[in-house]
Amino acid sequence: MKIVFAVFGSLGDMHPMIALGLEMKRRGHAVVFATMEFYREKIEMLGFEFRPMRPHFDLETIENKELAAKLMDAKKGSELLLREMILPNLRPMYDDLKAIVEDTPADLLVSTEVVFAALSVVEKTGVKWATTTLAPGTFLSAHDPFVPPTAVWLRHFRFLGSGFHGAMFGLVRKLIDSWFGPYHEFRRSVGLDDGRNPLFEGKSELLNLAMFSRVLGTSQPDWPQPTVQTGFCFYDGKDDLGAISPALEKFLAAGEPPVVFTLGSAAVMDAGDFFEESAHAARLLGKRAVLLYGVRNEPPKATDESIAAFDYAPYSQIFPHAAAVVHQGGVGTTSQALRAGVPQLVMPYSHDQPDNAARCERLGVAKIIARSRYRAAAAAKKLDELLADESYGRNAAEAARVVESEHGTQTACDALEEILTKRP
Numbered sequence: 001m002k003i004v005f006a007v008f009g010s011l012g013d014m015h016p017m018i019a020l021g022l023e024m025k026r027r028g029h030a031v032v033f034a035t036m037e038f039y040r041e042k043i044e045m046l047g048f049e050f051r052p053m054r055p056h057f058d059l060e061t062i063e064n065k066e067l068a069a070k071l072m073d074a075k076k077g078s079e080l081l082l083r084e085m086i087l088p089n090l091r092p093m094y095d096d097l098k099a100i101v102e103d104t105p106a107d108l109l110v111s112t113e114v115v116f117a118a119l120s121v122v123e124k125t126g127v128k129w130a131t132t133t134l135a136p137g138t139f140l141s142a143h144d145p146f147v148p149p150t151a152v153w154l155r156h157f158r159f160l161g162s163g164f165h166g167a168m169f170g171l172v173r174k175l176i177d178s179w180f181g182p183y184h185e186f187r188r189s190v191g192l193d194d195g196r197n198p199l200f201e202g203k204s205e206l207l208n209l210a211m212f213s214r215v216l217g218t219s220q221p222d223w224p225q226p227t228v229q230t231g232f233c234f235y236d237g238k239d240d241l242g243a244i245s246p247a248l249e250k251f252l253a254a255g256e257p258p259v260v261f262t263l264g265s266a267a268v269m270d271a272g273d274f275f276e277e278s279a280h281a282a283r284l285l286g287k288r289a290v291l292l293y294g295v296r297n298e299p300p301k302a303t304d305e306s307i308a309a310f311d312y313a314p315y316s317q318i319f320p321h322a323a324a325v326v327h328q329g330g331v332g333t334t335s336q337a338l339r340a341g342v343p344q345l346v347m348p349y350s351h352d353q354p355d356n357a358a359r360c361e362r363l364g365v366a367k368i369i370a371r372s373r374y375r376a377a378a379a380a381k382k383l384d385e386l387l388a389d390e391s392y393g394r395n396a397a398e399a400a401r402v403v404e405s406e407h408g409t410q411t412a413c414d415a416l417e418e419i420l421t422k423r424p
Contacts, residue, residue, distance in 0.1 A: 257321055
């Protein structure tokens with residue numbers, strides 16, 4: 001059968017879909033990726049058919065590096081993503097995706113969370129449709145409340161219960177509903193009704209995949225149905241960007257486990273002085289360190305024989321060798337740190353990152369440091385506490401056992417094949 005994966009976002013959004021694509025291809029299905037032109041080389045290198053789906057953003061340009069930085073802003077990042085990137089481009093996204101589904105022709109469309117044109121394509125073409133959820137907080141469950149980047153203090157108020165959080169999220173939804181006038185106008189322009197808010201009520205009635213481990217969040221009464229929780233679906237680029245470098249292998253073998261500092265694939269575009277402060281923190285602790293500074297950034301200058309800097313390394317190959325991982329809290333990076341079973345220090349930026357950080361804190365595998373407070377002395381103090389308390393290592397090892405037992409990619413693909421074989 002032919003399956004179209006419609007993806008918009010960073011590598012944190014793309015990699016779980018690649019994991020599904022590779023497994024579905026292994027099972028004999030034809031796989032097409034509809035996504036930004038930026039990903040063409042990566043997708044084709046993996047042997048998939050690539051079809052461009054607007055909007056396109058080239059993250060290598062100075063302008064879009066500046067845009068990436070704005071997207072990481074805790075106060076305005078999520079609003080910018082929706083109101084200035086996604087909603088103004090609904091019609092071109094719809095035109096591209098509808099043509100891809102019809103030309104293929106597709107037996108199944110699988111979309112990520114902000115591909116808001118997907119439902120309209122489904123209603124126009126009748127193609128089977130599955131949606132995905134990559135982090136538990138984005139369900140906005142009153143029973144398992146989200147920690148928003150604009151109110152991180154809410155992580156201390158879970159005890160107020162579902163009534164309080166349900167009412168609060170209701171107010172948030174009313175506010176955000178006002179952003180979606182362009183969505184309703186777009187729907188009318190293609191001959192459909194106004195539709196509902198796709199951010200809150202945009203999941204498939206056939207299948208939604210909750211692609212995260214139960215150590216981060218478990219099924220709740222107010223999740224959209226039918227939702228199948230699969231566990232994490234892992235892919236980290238080693239098949240297209242290469243394995244761990246010989247120089248990094250040599251460094252890892254030369255001494256005690258280092259602290260690994262990384263900002264994922266999106267926040268790294270707005271690194272500021274993170275890597276310089278991190279190197280200083282490692283020196284204050286007397287620890288070796290690896291700085292993963294990003295393939296589009298200049299290497300940090302604060303390196304020596306105990307502190308190594310590399311633009312990239314597959315997380316699955318370096319995190320298991322770490323004493324701890326310091327990162328931004330994106331769900332892709334978080335999932336790999338949980339899988340590796342190592343303690344974490346999380347410095348969240350925006351979107352789902354503060355919520356992922358809070359979940360890891362409650363799990364007893366992580367400490368949190370605010371981005372505004374990330375200086376060498378403060379980071380060193382947090383890391384010292386993290387490494388001195390053996391409970392973090394024990395909890396991390398137990399979480400890793402759960403993550404490995406879930407077989408997320410296989411579970412997700414089994415669910416996709418089940419709906420493929422069902423009659424319409």
